[in-house]
Amino acid sequence: MAEQTGGDPLFESHDPIFDRKELLHVGHVPDEDRIVGRDDEIQSVAAEVGAITRGDPPNNVMIYGKTGTGKSLISRHVSTRAQDAARGNxxxxxxxxxxxxxxxTETRATRQLALSLKDQTDYQQNIPLRGVGTMEYYQHIWGILEDCFDAVIVILDEIDKLDNSNILMQLSRxxxxxxxDAYIGVIGISNKVQYRETLDERIDSSxxxxxLFFHPYDASQLREIMRNREDAFQPDVLEDGTIELCAALAAKKHGDARKAIEILKEAGExxxxxxxxxxxxxxxxxAQEVAEINRIxxxxxxxxxxxxxxxYALASCIITGDRETYKTREVYERYVGICELVATDPITENGLYRQLKEQAFLGVIESxxxxxGRSQGSYLLHRLVTDPKHIVKAVRRDASLEDLxxxxxxxxTGPSTGNRDADLESFS
Ligand SMILES: Nc1ncnc2c1ncn2[C@@H]1O[C@H](COP(=O)(O)OP(=O)(O)O)[C@@H](O)[C@H]1O
Ligand SMILES: [Mg+2]
Structure with a gap:
């Protein structure tokens, strides 16, 4: 054992907590028998691209779903299996x-396609890394496909980040x-369901x-996913109930397998x-708290x-008050008091309203x-989607706000803000 670390006692010869930590790395692709609760999704993706394995044209497919629902994993998994099955035929x-x-960008994406095709063959032509345009990369792609392949599955992950969708048209036409002559099957993946609408406008019928829609995992699936990676830890290191707790917390918040695994790893650290x-x-x-604060x-x-x-003002209202939701006006008054604390000039109420809307867009606030009635006018009620404690911590990490x-x-200190009106308001 000591030999592994060169015998220097400064470095522990063996990790007391982790045995195979790589099982918890973000990029780790689990074996087939460690994939949990996605049988239907695997079947569905296979049904769309599977014709390739029989020498027939595949369907293109778009996969939508929140982060950590297994979209990338399942796409890669099914594609690799299709490739193997095709080889068998x-x-x-x-x-x-x-x-x-x-x-x-289209240039970067096509360059990557051309380069990874070249990697998989003994294509001799040089593919320049820069100084050439999209068209040249397409020429290489068609050339290699023509020479070396009967079919190709192209996975375009996080496709909504692409600045235009011309590549979809080129591939499908x-x-x-x-x-x-090669058959081309595209698997597009997006975390944003809204991408559907823009996609319809951007691409034509070709x-x-x-x-397909992937749904967040429930607690029992998350538990199973983590159980399958238990051997990342040394024997008997994970106490009873830890995986269950981790799964329950993750299921309640987001059903995101990636985050659940990250929290398990962070707990080990x-x-x-x-x-x-x-x-x-x-x-x-x-670990869950740290992850949440990092996220915010x-x-x-x-x-x-x-x-x-x-x-911070909204969090402060919630912490010191007895409600979960506050009006823009209430948040504004608290905010003005807080600006005094950090010697900052407040912006207008309307400006603050826009900031709150922006945060709602980021998913930190729900408004x-x-x-x-019509005569009274309507108003917005804001709530936090996370524990106000985490907001306070995350905001205080900004060096200019650490004195809050x-x-x-x-x-x-309770609801007192040093601002009498705001105090009165929060009791009304
Ligand atoms: N069904 C599953 N079984 C086992 N591990 C999974 C499963 N789904 C996701 N994971 C793991 O969770 C992480 C996130 O999955 P990923 O496919 O990247 O999600 P997405 O692409 O939807 O954001 C990866 O490390 C992956 O290995
Ligand atoms: Mg992904």
């Missing part, structure tokens, strides 16, 4: 995967336009496609950092100071229109 099928959040021999429910709870910090990272103060009262402080 003497059909040469390539599988190409493009992450459009990185390759977010390629046979018709006699660019290649990209005829089926649509916490245990190791605190020299604990086991991972306990407390570690899971702490990420969501609000591009936001203005005033947007952050607006969020609901409530009307008195902590969560505990807010709880102690």
């Amino acid at each position: 003497d059909i040469d099928c390539a599988v190409l995967y493009v992450d459009c959040s990185e390759a977010n 390629a046979r018709e336009a006699r660019k290649t 990209f005829g496609h089926r649509e 916490l245990a190791r950092r605190t020299d604990s021999e086991t991972v306990s429910e407390t570690h899971i709870q702490q 910090e990420e969501l609000t990272s591009g936001a203005t100071v005033h947007a952050k103060l607006a969020l 609901e229109k409530t009307g008195g 009262p902590t969560y505990d402080r807010l709880r102690e």
Whole structure:
């Protein structure tokens, strides 16, 4: 054992918590027998692209669903199996995967397609990395397909990040336009269901496609997904009930398998950092909080100071008050008091209203229109989608706002803001 670390006692010779930590890495692709609760989805994707394995033309398919619902995993899994099955029938099928959040222009996406096709063959022509346009990359793609393949499955992941959808048209018309004889099946993936509407406008009927919707996982599926990766940990390190708790928390919040796995990993890191021999429910709870605060910090990272103060003001109303929802006016008054604390000039109520709407768009706040009668006019009620404690922590991570009262402080001091009107308002 000591040999593994060169015998230097500075480095532990063995990890007391993790055994096969790679099982918890984001990019890890589990074996088939570790894929849980997606049998129907696997069948559905296979039904769309499967014709390829019989030498027939496949359907294009769009997969929609929130993050962490297994879209990327299932697409890759089915494509690889289709490739193997095709091979069994003497059909040469390539599988190409493009992450459009990185390759977010047509040029980048086609370059990546051309390069990964080249990688899979002994195509001799040089494919330039820069200085050439989309058309040249398409030429290479058609050329390689023509020479080496009967069929290809192209996975365009996070396709909504692509700045135009011309590539869908090119791929679906390629046979018709006699660019290649290979059958092309496209699997498009989007986290945003709204992409459907823009897609309809942007592409013509040549990209005829089926649509599939992946739903968030429930607690028992998440439990199973994590159980299947239990061997990431040393034996007996995970205390009873930790996976159940992690699954229950994740199911309640989002049903996102990626986040559930990340929290499990973070809990392990916490245990190791605190020299604990086991991972306990407390570690899971702490890891969950850290993950949530990180998420909010990420969501609000591009936001203005005033947007952050607006969020903080709403959190402060909720922490010190006895309601879950507050009117724009109430949040505004609290906000003005808070601006004084950090010596910042407040923006107008209308400006704040716009900031709140922006946050609603980011998914941190939910705003609901409530009307008195027509004569009274309607107003917005704002609520937080997360624990106000996490908002306070995330906002205070901004170096210019670290002097704002902590969560505990807010709880102690109650609804007083130093602003008499706001105080009165929050009791009314
Ligand atoms: N059904 C499943 N069984 C096992 N692991 C899964 C399952 N679904 C998702 N995962 C794991 O969760 C993470 C996120 O899945 P992913 O396919 O990337 O989700 P999406 O593309 O929908 O955001 C990956 O690490 C993946 O291995
Ligand atoms: Mg994905």
